[in-house]
Amino acid sequence: MTLQGLNSSELLRAERSPSGSSKPKKGSSKERRKNRHCxxxxxxxxxxxxxxxxxxxxxxxxxxxxxxxxxxxTNYDLTLQNLVQIDLLMRNKHLSSNPCCRPVRYEVVSFMDVQNAWHTVDNLSAAECKCVG
Structure with missing residues (x-):
């Protein structure tokens, strides 16, 4: 079907849908959950x-x-986790053997309060994410 043969609501839906979006996803749902990236x-x-x-x-x-x-x-993360598991390193709340998903760049957010004054807040909303640590 060509785009010319679509009515306006079908055309809008077609524009929103990426090509190939109707293809079934491969792998089990458990596998997809495990591989969700930051x-x-x-x-x-x-x-x-x-x-x-x-x-x-x-x-x-x-x-x-x-x-x-x-x-x-990384190898560091794997080694650290192993040393904790075999009790060569004490588990404590400051020790992390996994990288975590964190913002590496932020957006500024501006808004008006109930007194009609503008406020700008830096480093509030994430603009880019990466695994860090």
Whole structure:
């Protein structure tokens, strides 16, 4: 079917759908869950729900990093985990043998409060994510 034969709602749907999006995904769902990589996610929230003390009814986009960093593990991570497992290193809350998904670049967020004053908050919303550590 050509694009010319589509009505307006079908055309919009076709433009939103990437080519090949109807192909079934390979592998089990357990395998797909294990291989989720660190990536950027976002949601829209009220400024006052951010917990920074601003009284504002404005809604902003908040981006955050989430996902697995299993594929980014290095020899250091594997060795550290093994030394903890065989009790050559004590487990404590400051020891991490896994890289974690964190922002490496941020976006500035600006909004108006209930007093009609503008505020700009640096390093609030993630702009890029990577496995670090």
């Amino acid at each position: 990536r950027l996610h976002s949601l829209t929230v009220k400024v006052q729900d951010l917990g920074l003390g601003f009284q504002s009814e404005e809604i902003v986009r908040f981006s955050y990093c989430a996902g697995s960093c299993e594929s980014a593990r």
